[in-house]
């Protein structure tokens with residue numbers, strides 16, 4: 001694609017240690033293939049959401065305000081969402097054109113065609129993957145989709161650059177399900193894992 005664009009629901013500056021090293025700017029993409037029951041960002045797929053669309057040059061100009069912070073802290077840009085891999089061409093082009101010192105992080109659910117992931121595989125410094133739960137039944141009930149692509153895409157990721165996040169999902173998984181997911185993730189070869197609780201009260205409403 002010659003001139004890819006990125007449609008965002010928001011750009012959040014000066015984040016510390018929440019999504020990658022150093023100071024980061026989160027660029028949250030509009031659109032998500034999943035419909036998680038306790039989604040914290042339903043605005044990423046609602047038609048009524050106010051969005052903004054950037055070319056690569058426009059986004060670089062906007063986020064460059066924090067260039068010195070990125071350099072000083074080895075921080076950079078985190079593409080999140082929604083599902084940022086819907087914008088794989090854009091992210092690839094952004095990496096080519098932005099200052100090479102900037103780190104590029106990606107927060108993804110990985111439930112996307114592998115060709116999107118392969119486009120950015122060399123561009124990303126840190127993949128932060130929320131796998132929900134490795135149990136296909138729990139995953140399907142919670143997200144409304146199967147996790148075949150997640151499992152396939154996990155095998156493609158560089159293990160040393162990836163943090164796998166496994167949430168406690170109220171009403172959907174328990175400690176033994178989480179242990180089972182952890183065991184599977186470690187068997188695939190991932191060492192950096194992060195089990196964390198979902199606070200369903202932070203969800204704006206249960207998605208239907």
Ligand code: SF4
Nearest residue numbers: 032034035036039082
């Ligand atoms: S992956 Fe789930 S929680 Fe994240 S934005 Fe999509 S629907 Fe919401």
